[in-house]
Amino acid sequence: MPVNFNPPEHNIGLEEDVISRMLIGCRQIVSLSLLTGLLSQIACLNRHQIKTTSDGFRLESVKDDFLLMTPPLPAVQPVNKPMKIRYKMFSSTSDHLSECRVEMGAFKIEPQSGSSSIQIELPTPDQWMTDLEGRSEVGSRSDLESLYRFLSQIDELQTRGCFTTETAERLRDFILQILPSRPNEAPFMSYSRFGGLDLHPGMRLKIERAYFRHVAEAQGESDDLRDFQGVSTNYFDLESADRSRVRVRQVGNTRYSSAAVAEVAKEDLRDLQLRSISEPLKYRLLFYNYVVPQQKRISAAIIGAPNIDGLNNLEEKVRSDPESPCTQIEVNAGSSCMRFEGAVTVSPQISIIVNGSARFVDWGMKLRNVLPDRVQAKKLKSLRIRRKFMNSYYDFYFDRRDSSILSLWLLDGDDLTW
Secondary structure (H helix, E strand, O other): OOEEEOOOOOOOOOHHHHHHHHHHHHHOOOOHHHHHHHHOOOOOOOOOOOOOOOOOEEEEEEOOEEEEEOOOOOOOOOOOOOEEEEEEOOOOOOOOHHHHOEEEOOEEEEEOOOOOEEEEEEOOHHHHHHHHHOOOOOOOOHHHHHHHHHHHHHHHHHHHOOOOHHHHHHHHHHHHHHOOEOOOOOOHHHEOOOOOEEEOOOOEEEEEEEEEOOHHHHHOOOOOHHHEEEEEEEEEEEEEOHHHOEEEEEOOOOEEOOHHHHHHHOOOOHHHHHHHOOOOEEEEEEEOOOOOOHHHOEEEEEEEEOOHHHHHHHHHHHHHOOOOOHHHOOOOOOOEEEEEEOOEEEEEEEEEEEOOEEEEEEOOOEHHHOOOHHHHHHHHHHOEEEEEEOOEEEEEEOOOOOHHHHHOEOOOOOEEEO
16 A cells, blocks of 8 residues: 655754865865765664654665665565555646656656545665665666656656646655665765756855965965965855745855965955856756866866756756866856866765754764764664654654664754754
8 A cells, every 4th residue: 555645834944184185185086976885885783674653764674785764655665565655746737637647667656536646656675775786887777767767757747737847846856855765875866867966955065275385376286285375165055045946145254274375365266156146046066076187177066057957958068078167068048057176175064953053064974973982882772863854854763773873874954862
């Protein structure tokens, strides 16, 4: 039997370290995808089945690993059976509901006659784990490619009178959010099909640029620490705007690690280009290691577009010509492209709550990085994790005897108490 899910109607309400990070970053910026791959190798300890009595996030043992199941998925889900959810949000203007059915591989949606529900069917947990494990392997992306085509067909249903544009976007987002992930990796929905990181309200961008003297003034970098002068840092908050778009706001003024840097960098406006965007957009962060030759010194780019399709089209253009500046790439009206070149890093950050206090941490932070080192095992006994889904908080169920939970990838809004 599929599980019924009703979307909620309410909302919730440096110095040596920097030097080493910048010099490493100058030679090769490590991408999120590589970081994800490395961290996914963390070995899990003893595995125990987690039993829950209410909706929430929980860990399901699949193929000697864990899948992180989201609240709408069935509490009892056989690993060899498709995951089925009935979502009450459907509003069709079509007289023929059969025209509003979509099936692509293991992914299906079908409006329920006589109700406002859509039945959603996803791959079996067993198959989905195989898909996640093989995301970077050639020839192992059949279900993932089916998913992208499936989502494109949902968009096309608007022309048949099945959905409004807003309803189609909500359905796409819901499907991406309910897909399980491995707990020590970022959720599947975090990245585009090309690997870019989608930026959401509540996140923050930290842009750090290193400055060097003498020869470095001309070349922008140096392998000699004696040439290092310091770092400039800029922060930009991503705030919610209409139609699920994002508005960018600079937080404070540029920070300088020394007076010498302040003097050298005061006329350098390269990292303030985000301030020039007045209209809210959807944004995506692209990383350039292994894409751009090292000598080109391009470390990241941020692209913006009015909708997801616009973002996908723009990302494809940027990646097809990674060495060209944004000014040479055809950008549609209302979209934007900004590259960050030289000795600079662009770090996405998320906001979490730790024992009632909010703090920003870098994207990719794990639970073990937040818990005090010497008391991690003890704190598991009293640890409570609450995570957002569709703007409401749910409890996170886990086995307190299993310390592999310490490798949990933290997400924006996570509420941790102990």
